[in-house]
Amino acid sequence: MTTAAVKWGTCMTDLIQILTQPDFQFLRNALIVGILASISFGIIGTYVVTKRISYLAGAISHCAFGGIGAALYLNRTFGLTWLTPMMGAVASALAAAIITGLVSLYAKEREDTVIGAIWSVGMAAGLIFIDLTPGYFEISSFLFGDILLISSRDIVLVLILDAFIVTATLLFYNRLLAVCFDDEFATLRGIHAHVYYIFLLCLIALTIVLLVRIVGIVMVIALLTLPAAVAGKFTTRMWKMMLLSIFFCMSFNTTGLALGFFRGLSSGPSIIIIAGLSYLIVISIQKVKPMIKKRASFIQLQK
Template sequence: MIDFFRALFDPDLVFLRNALLLGLIGSIPLGAVGTFVVARRISYLAAAIAHSVLGGIGAALYAREVWGFAWLHPMLGALIAALIAASVIAWVSLRSQQREDAVIGAIWVTGMAIGLLFISRTPGYLDPMAYLFGDILLVTSADLWIAGVVGTLILVILLLWHRQIVAVCFDSEFAAIRGVHADRMYLLLLLLTALTVVTLVSLVGIVLVIALLTLPPAIASLRARSLGQMLLCSIALTASFVFLGLGFSYTLNFPTGPTIILLAALVYLLGNTVKRVFSK
């Protein structure tokens, strides 16, 4: 870890500082929104939104290289795809008569298939694995700006409507009786999930970002006595996992995304084990 601390101040290793900043910025919306995702038990919906992001990334890369849309950043394409997927999933969950699991599964695989097709037709060498499992070399200053804007927007929305979202998470029917627009709040939660997913796609990847969205809140729930404690603890845990995961991956020359997630998974398993032992 000493080498990692030294590397953070190396002027030639800007990508490492960018990765750490992205992780610390993204830990706030990830911890906050992840708390509501876990409380509402919609992790599988969040996973579908996350995987559909590849379609937007692939389309943006293709449009930039083939059509000359230099302004179209891959994360902007990811953001658009995530918002569309969240809207469709919310409509299916609330209005459609089709089997919800089948439609969500279709959105999941369709987004990934579209992304892989666009990437395969984009000139030059593009490695889909970098987007699926993350690559700190992909983190740019533009990613930091996008993450900062998105994170700020998420926090503002949560501050304005956190009471209604909390009510919908625990009992949507009772919330509707009390005058809360439960369907709108449910759609808002899925849109916030979509925005949150995009913030750390460059660092941990599409496949692994859902783990970072759900594992810290799950760990926090083992000890937290209120939703507020769970939220704050989730943010702190997410930031810690990103920092330590980056440090271990740099020191041991491991892939960054999997290292961060494995660290979170180990802490979750350890926490569950300790809780079971002391609860007997």
């Protein structure tokens, strides 16, 4: 066993011991949310990667920041104490999902230009609202996430989202599958492909809002797509890809959380670095493997 493996095993053992201590409730909450959120991320990320709509997901995530800024402004300026930043994020993300979906389906303008405009305007609107809001706000947690600030209430929200995502996937699995691979064929079979496409974007919007709490708006696309991209290297079946994506997402969240905690690093970026390195390692192995086999075959022929 290598020295790195021994160190990592010791690190994980220490993490388990720390989690049993009462003073580390925040760490337990972070780990629980990271594991539970992986269910939604793995399922929805598979759809995003398969449909190749990560650019749409990016536009939705940045529009969510506009809703966060608007909610803070309305809360402080007009006394709407019931309006939380996450409620604003949900509203703006769903609105962005519907708008970007309609643009991609029906707009005669260049799709990439319109989506780029929505992407940047959503982010700019959030910053303007925060500038207009009385007082000072630390927006880094929204931009880069902080899984260590997760509360018990967030765990309940994650469970509700997981239940909704899993139920929707089970009920509409074949329809969403058809929309991802061939929406024209789905339409010919009597499936309202455009409706299910908008519905899929709304599911993505809800998942993105949850992701913002963990890794932030800036890095949201990485965690939504990298686990599914890694899973796609091992299988082409959609349901298997979802299960593998959930597993990889859980692994990245747990490993990144441990790395951030023991090394004093930000948890969100640590999770993304682990996911990115894993993806690079997998694709590198897949590129090198055929070369090794070819070399071995050549040596055999020489003999």
